[in-house]
Amino acid sequence: MSAGDRGNPPHPVLAAAADAALGAYRDAIRRHTPAQLAEHVLDGADGTPSMHIDVLVEDAVIDAVTALGANVLSEERGWVDRSSALTVVIDPVDGTANAASGVPVSCFSGAVAVDGVFTHALTSWLHTDDRWWAQAGVPSYRTSGRRAAEGAAVSLLRPHDRNWEAWSRVARAAGRIRVLGCSTMDAALVATGAIDAFADAGSDTHRLMDLAAAAVLVPAAGGVLVDAHGRPFELDLDLTRRWSGVVAATPELADEMCALINLA
Structure with missing residues (x-):
């Protein structure tokens, strides 16, 4: 597991969401064939088709986040209001086509917003459960520092x-x-x-x-x-x-x- 700012743990709501996503993802790929996971089961709140694996993982994440009293904004179910100042914006399975077909490049990703301002984030690689997280204003990781596109x-x-x-x-x-x-x-x-x-x-x-x-x-x-x-x-x-x-x-x-x- 990757540490975010190498000191502070991830936001507890995001950690719970990532745990729920990982469990649901592993259960889904164990129980269903790639064709079943890729099945178009509904149209999401963002206007795009939702695959079965999207919905299976999203349901588990929403249950975990709302149990902690936070609002959720997600691509399939949209806005889930718990009358909280804290909102978690989630992508339950980013790289859905990869996940459904068995290509190991997909992530759970979430960000906490408090009164509309993003404060914390966590992205989890679903294949390995490597996690990257950070808090706004707290130095974490380091980019390459490259300034030009040539050679990038x-x-x-x-x-x-x-x-x-x-x-x-x-x-x-x-x-x-x-x-x-x-x-x-x-x-x-x-x-x-x-x-x-x-x-x-x-x-x-x-x-x-x-x-x-x-x-x-x-x-x-x-x-x-x-x-x-x-x-x-x-x-x-x-x-x-x-x-x-x-x-x-x-x-x-x-x-x-x-x-x-x-x-x-």
Whole structure:
């Protein structure tokens, strides 16, 4: 297990949520076939299809978090109100397609917001239960410190027709490109210095729960989270909102990534 700030334990609500997610994930892959896990069982609150594995893990996490008196905002069930000042934004299984098919690159990720301000985050690699956590304002981990895209190790969301040119510009500028299919893991890897940057190259695919943990983990490591189009990233109960998140080791690298994405 990875320690967050190497001193303080993770927020207890996030630790309970991660424990619940891990147990439900392991139970799901033991009891169900990949085809059953990938079955489309409902349309989530964010407007996207939900796989069976999403719902199985989310139900366990919501039970754990609400039992501790916190509100929950999640992609499948949306807003669960417990009349608390504390809200936990969760992505029960980020990298759902990976998880359902047996590719070991998926995460539980959550962030605590108190009166609308993100204060704590935790991301757990479901395959291994490695965990990364941080508290806002408390130094934790260290990014690579890279300031330029030339030679950088960059993870990207897969390209779409609508952003192929921008995606290609970033790929040509970087030294190495990866497509993991798990945004929350990508952000944790930037925070720990394993890669230099991660981005949605302008496709407006990212949802709140894809980036909530990064809003705490990455600044605590000296990096930055921005939107490629300059929109503020903030807690919002409207799960149809989208961003093109750019997570980078330094402000300079983030600025260059955004310039490449937005080059006319």
